[in-house]
Amino acid sequence: MKLKGTQILFKALEEEKVDIIFGYPGGAVLDIYDQLYKSDMKHILVRHEQGAVHAADGYARATGKVGVCLVTSGPGATNTVTGIATANMDSIPLVVFTGQVPTGLIGNDAFQECDITGITRPCTKHNFLVRSIEDLAPTIKEAFHIARSGRPGPVLIDLPKNVMVAETEYDPLNIKIRNYEAAYKPAPKKMANLFEMLTSAKRPLIMTGGGVILAKASALLTQLARKYQIPVTGTLMGLGSFPGSDPLWLGMLGMHGTYYANMAISHCDLLIAVGVRFDDRVTGTIETFAANAKIVHIDIDPSSINKNVAVDLPIIGDTQAVLKDLIKFMDEHNYTYEASQRQEWLGQIAEWKEKVPLTYCQNGKVIKPQFVIETLHKLTKGDAIITTEVGQNQMWTAQFFTFDNPNTFISSGGLGTMGFGLPAAIGVKCAFPDKHVVDIAGDGSIQMNIQELATAAQYKINVKIVLLNNGYLGMVRQWQELFYEKRYSHTDMTYAPDFVKLAEAFGVVGLRATKPEEVESILKQGLSLDCPVLMDFRVSREECVYPMVHPGDSISNMSLGSREMIN
Amino acid sequence: MEKKEHIISILVHNKPDVLARIAGTLGGKGYNIESLCVNATTQYEISKIVMTTVGSQETVTRIENQLRRLVDVIQVDDLTNVESIHRELILVLLNLTADKKEQIKKAVDTNKWKIIVSADTYIILEITGDQSQIDFALARLEPLGIADITRTGIIALNLEN
Numbered sequence: 243m244k245l246k247g248t249q250i251l252f253k254a255l256e257e258e259k260v261d262i263i264f265g266y267p268g269g270a271v272l273d274i275y276d277q278l279y280k281s282d283m284k285h286i287l288v289r290h291e292q293g294a295v296h297a298a299d300g301y302a303r304a305t306g307k308v309g310v311c312l313v314t315s316g317p318g319a320t321n322t323v324t325g326i327a328t329a330n331m332d333s334i335p336l337v338v339f340t341g342q343v344p345t346g347l348i349g350n351d352a353f354q355e356c357d358i359t360g361i362t363r364p365c366t367k368h369n370f371l372v373r374s375i376e377d378l379a380p381t382i383k384e385a386f387h388i389a390r391s392g393r394p395g396p397v398l399i400d401l402p403k404n405v406m407v408a409e410t411e412y413d414p415l416n417i418k419i420r421n422y423e424a425a426y427k428p429a430p431k432k433m434a435n436l437f438e439m440l441t442s443a444k445r446p447l448i449m450t451g452g453g454v455i456l457a458k459a460s461a462l463l464t465q466l467a468r469k470y471q472i473p474v475t476g477t478l479m480g481l482g483s484f485p486g487s488d489p490l491w492l493g494m495l496g497m498h499g500t501y502y503a504n505m506a507i508s509h510c511d512l513l514i515a516v517g518v519r520f521d522d523r524v525t526g527t528i529e530t531f532a533a534n535a536k537i538v539h540i541d542i543d544p545s546s547i548n549k550n551v552a553v554d555l556p557i558i559g560d561t562q563a564v565l566k567d568l569i570k571f572m573d574e575h576n577y578t579y580e581a582s583q584r585q586e587w588l589g590q591i592a593e594w595k596e597k598v599p600l601t602y603c604q605n606g607k608v609i610k611p612q613f614v615i616e617t618l619h620k621l622t623k624g625d626a627i628i629t630t631e632v633g634q635n636q637m638w639t640a641q642f643f644t645f646d647n648p649n650t651f652i653s654s655g656g657l658g659t660m661g662f663g664l665p666a667a668i669g670v671k672c673a674f675p676d677k678h679v680v681d682i683a684g685d686g687s688i689q690m691n692i693q694e695l696a697t698a699a700q701y702k703i704n705v706k707i708v709l710l711n712n713g714y715l716g717m718v719r720q721w722q723e724l725f726y727e728k729r730y731s732h733t734d735m736t737y738a739p740d741f742v743k744l745a746e747a748f749g750v751v752g753l754r755a756t757k758p759e760e761v762e763s764i765l766k767q768g769l770s771l772d773c774p775v776l777m778d779f780r781v782s783r784e785e786c787v788y789p790m791v792h793p794g795d796s797i798s799n800m801s802l803g804s805r806e807m808i809n
Numbered sequence: 810m811e812k813k814e815h816i817i818s819i820l821v822h823n824k825p826d827v828l829a830r831i832a833g834t835l836g837g838k839g840y841n842i843e844s845l846c847v848n849a850t851t852q853y854e855i856s857k858i859v860m861t862t863v864g865s866q867e868t869v870t871r872i873e874n875q876l877r878r879l880v881d882v883i884q885v886d887d888l889t890n891v892e893s894i895h896r897e898l899i900l901v902l903l904n905l906t907a908d909k910k911e912q913i914k915k916a917v918d919t920n921k922w923k924i925i926v927s928a929d930t931y932i933i934l935e936i937t938g939d940q941s942q943i944d945f946a947l948a949r950l951e952p953l954g955i956a957d958i959t960r961t962g963i964i965a966l967n968l969e970n
């Protein structure tokens with residue numbers, strides 16, 4: 243059967259089981275939007291193309307499926323770049339469709355033309371310019387395959403206007419794509435090596451990362467850690483891959499990691515790092531990172547191995563497959579650990595936990611941001627999907643909201659994109675309409691994509707925004723306080739809109755709390771309302787995130803804030 | 810770690826922007842390409858790229874891994890550590906000035922270099938060889954006044970396959 247390009251596009255999306263698109267129309271995609279008008283595909287009209295990509299990204303992080311966006315050429319396409327780079331840094335599977343001027347005009351500086359495949363080459367896993375109608379269906383199939391296989395990532399497909407109105411035969415069962423084999427099968431010898439290292443280790447530690455969540459390996463990792471009583475710390479992206487309420491959990495490590503996680507890294511004799519890439523925010527100075535340990539690195543991407551940290555045993559492979567093999571190997575060799583073997587190590591960790599717990603001081607008349615997050619956790623019983631913006635709000639969420647399940651902490655880790663949280667929450671809520679979906683935001687970040695309140699209001703996407711409003715670009719201000727003698731250069735955000743009125747102007751409910759005793763009731767009210775709600779919490783202005791490892795320092799050397807903070 | 814020249818052979822899908830992807834991957838990560846040679850193989854849809862880069866073994870391993878991440882890259886081999894043959898072709902234009910004319914002719918005769926264009930006022934030589942032969946030729950020709958030169962960059966063939 244002969245079909246037009248626009249028809250093939252939606253047929254191909256059905257084949258890929260796409261159930262929602264986030265997008266924004268424009269001249270070059272008028273034909274596609276005309277076809278969309280006639281189809282059953284669900285489409286969410288965002289208010290800025292960056293919002294479309296973050297929403298698709300949030301949807302992908304929460305579901306594990308590929309997120310899809312559709313935007314026009316030129317500025318529509320360039321507006322997606324920050325979103326694409328965000329997904330690329332965190333290995334999130336997306337397919338982004340951009341309109342393009344007709345093939346005959348490409349290179350002529352036509353109206354709304356830009357070389358988007360050129361622009362996004364370094365920040366996509368792969369991208370395509372579809373030059374002829376015959377290539378359309380195979381390209382879409384290949385793009386989805388590339389996005390979700392191996393180390394996942396965003397793929398962009400540029401669609402010239404004339405290609406989309408041309409016709410060709412469409413036969414979905416007969417589309418052949420190139421073999422793109424991304425996964426490696428680890429050698430059995432590696433299992434034996436790891437087994438040997440584990441049996442002789444006195445102070446083993448697991449470090450879990452985003453790769454565990456992406457590979458759906460959380461259950462296996464949890465099984466391994468519990469069975470052999472190995473304590474677990476995680477990177478920001480790894481939060482939720484091991485239950486945060488388990489006694490073996492040490493919390494996040496790194497620059498704003500817990501005292502006990504960073505101490506455990508510094509004292510362990512075996513570090514099993516799974517699905518991580520040893521970002522500089524995690525390791526502190528490389529020379530002293532896990533200096534007493536043999537390091538095992540399990541990751542699907544060979545280019546992550548020995549990139550930042552030299553490792554003793556690299557195991558390249560899908561983390562789920564490797565953990566499965568490892569558990570099987572240990573069972574076959576009847577490995578059992580002696581409780582006495584762990585006693586000293588677990589005892590030491592318990593001592594660290596008791597000495598410097600994560601804490602803050604909620605006294606006086608000012609709301610502490612950590613208190614808002616803890617109260618939110620208490621009220622939702624942790625049964626919520628949390629997105630964050632970037633900065634202090636993100637770090638406090640990582641520290642004070644306990645994540646028990648994978649895919650429930652949705653945050654821009656690698657790129658650190660302000661403005662991510664609200665559109666991402668919209669994407670998450672589209673996938674999980676019956677779950678509490680909360681964006682924990684800062685007053686700086688939220689203003690970067692505040693226009694998406696209109697999207698939430700239009701479609702009644704009932705996301706909740708918990709705004710930790712301190713009137714500063716808080717994390718930058720914290721660095722200025724600590725390292726630039728309190729010269730607060732352009733971080734004061736006191737000149738800001740009245741967020742309650744702003745919410746109302748968008749058709750969203752706005753609530754405000756200014757005193758600690760109002761926090762719980764405002765949160766209760768906000769969570770119970772059946773509509774999008776922005777809750778403006780006026781929090782302590784100069785609260786800092788602690789512990790903090792100073793940039794370039796060893797992670798065992800932490801600033802803990804004032805004694806009042808830790809007591 | 811010791812830095813040296815590495816010859817990397819890459820098989821890629823013959824796509825319009827594959828070279829841009831490879832150059833961008835290396836440039837974006839701060840690695841320099843010293844020479845580059847690209848052409849289709851016996852299969853039109855597959856191209857072979859031979860490039861040289863200077864770095865420690867550690868750096869070159871990283872480069873290889875970065876290249877392998879690219880969807881259009883099929884195979885990457887570092888030919889420096891395997892048995893392989895290397896050749897480069899250079900075209901050299903020399904002006905036959907009165908004072909150098911005899912010296913040039915003598916050098917060409919002695920070394921059996923191939924003259925591909927011979928005019929009254931200039932000659933063009935075609936010289937092929939491995940690295941040491943090319944280095945030798947350049948050292949001899951330099952004092953005679955090279956007016957223009959074009960080099961293909963190194964091509965290489967893996968003998969272990």
